[in-house]
Amino acid sequence: MAYFGPVPPPIPWDSRFQWTQPRRPSQPxxxxxxxxxxxxxxxxxxxxxxxxxxxxxxxxxxxxSHVFYAFAHLSPDGGIFLSDEWADAQMEVDGSRAGCLGSFTRLKRQHQHLQLIISIGGGGASQNFASVAASAATRDNFGRSAKGLVDASGFDGIDIDWEYPNDVEQGRNFLALLAAIRLHLPDDRYLLTAALPAGQWALQNIDLYKAQDYLDFINLMAYDFAGPWSPTSGHHAQLFPGSAGEPSGSTAVEYVISTGFRAQKILLGVPVYGRSFLGATGPGQAYSGTAGEDGTFEYKDLPRPGTEEIIDRRVVAAFCTGGDGGFVTYDNPETVKVKAGYCREKRLGGLFYWTGTANAPPGPRSLVSEGFKALHNA
Incomplete structure (x- = not known):
C-alpha cells in the first residue's frame, strides 16, 4: 500500500513519474x-x-479545465494513502504502466491548461476527518502527507471531501486543517479545494468567510436534494426551488455568497446521473421503491427507453417518466446551459460534474461539452 504518512517510506512507483515537470509558480x-x-x-x-x-x-x-481524482483515503494518524494502488499506480492504463495517475500525468503534458487535483475522502471514506482535524499533530501529519502525495504524482493540489463537519466545533477544526495544509502546500504553488454539501444545515457549521483565505474554490454539491431517503419524490438537482423552503442550487449559492465568500470561488455541481422514484410521475408524490443502483441511472443511459424527456423550466430540471425507472430526475444539456448562464450572471467560478465518465459521448448530448460552450458563450 502506497502510504504518505508523516515520514513517508520510499514509494516504489515514484520513479515512473520522473519524466513529468515539477510544479512551479512560473508555468508556461x-x-x-x-x-x-x-x-x-x-x-x-x-x-x-x-x-x-x-x-x-x-x-x-x-x-x-480540472480533474479531481477520486479518491485517496485518510488514516487515523493523518497519513494519506491510495485507495487502490493497483488501479492508481500499477496497472497499464492508456499505454502507461503507472496506473491512472501515470495516464493523467501524460494527459497533463498533452493539455497544458489541464490541472489535476487528488480528492481525499469521499462519502464512504470520511470517517477519520473529524479526529484528524481535532489534533494539531495529526493536522500537521495530514499536510506533510498531502505534499508527499502531490509531489510524487505530479498533480497540482488536493481536494478535501469531508462529508462533512457536522457541528460548529468540527467546522472550526476544518479551518484549522486547511491552515495546516497551507503550511505545506502554499497557495503560490498548489491548489486547495473542498467539496461541500449544498445545504445551510451543513454549511452553517463552517466560517466560509475565513475558509476562502485558504481555499482556491469550493465544489458546491448541488444535487441529491431528493432520493430514497425522501418521504416523497422530488427533483434532485433543481436550480431554483419549486416552493418556499425547498432546496435548490440557487438557494445554496445565495447562502454561500451571503457569508462573504467570493462568488468566483464557487463551482456549481452538476450530477451526471438521475435519481429514480418508482410509481411516481412527478415531484411530490408517493413512490414504491427505487431502480438501479441506489435508485440511480447514469446520465448516458437517460432518458430511459420508451420514455419522453421533459424539462421543468420553472425549477430547471429534466425528467422522464415510465419504463423501468418511474419518475427519473436529472440534468440534460438544456438545463446545464441554463446553469452555465446562471454561473455567468452570478459571476461564479464555473461548473463541476460528478462524474466525467458517466457523461454521454462528445456531441449535443454531452453535459460537459455543452456546459463548457455555454459558460464561454460559444
Missing part, C-alpha cells in the same frame, strides 16, 4: 493565460471506473 505562459481566462469546467474521475474500461483518456479534455 499559454497554460497560465488559458487557466486565467476560462471559467472552470471540472470533472471528478473515480478510480474504479478504469475497471469498466473508462480510462482517463476516454474523456474530452478540450472542454475540461
Amino acid at each position: 505562459a499559454v497554460a497560465e493565460s488559458i487557466s486565467n481566462l476560462m471559467f472552470k469546467n471540472a470533472v471528478y474521475y473515480p478510480n474504479y471506473r478504469v475497471y469498466r474500461g473508462e480510462t482517463p483518456a476516454s474523456m474530452n479534455y478540450n472542454c475540461i
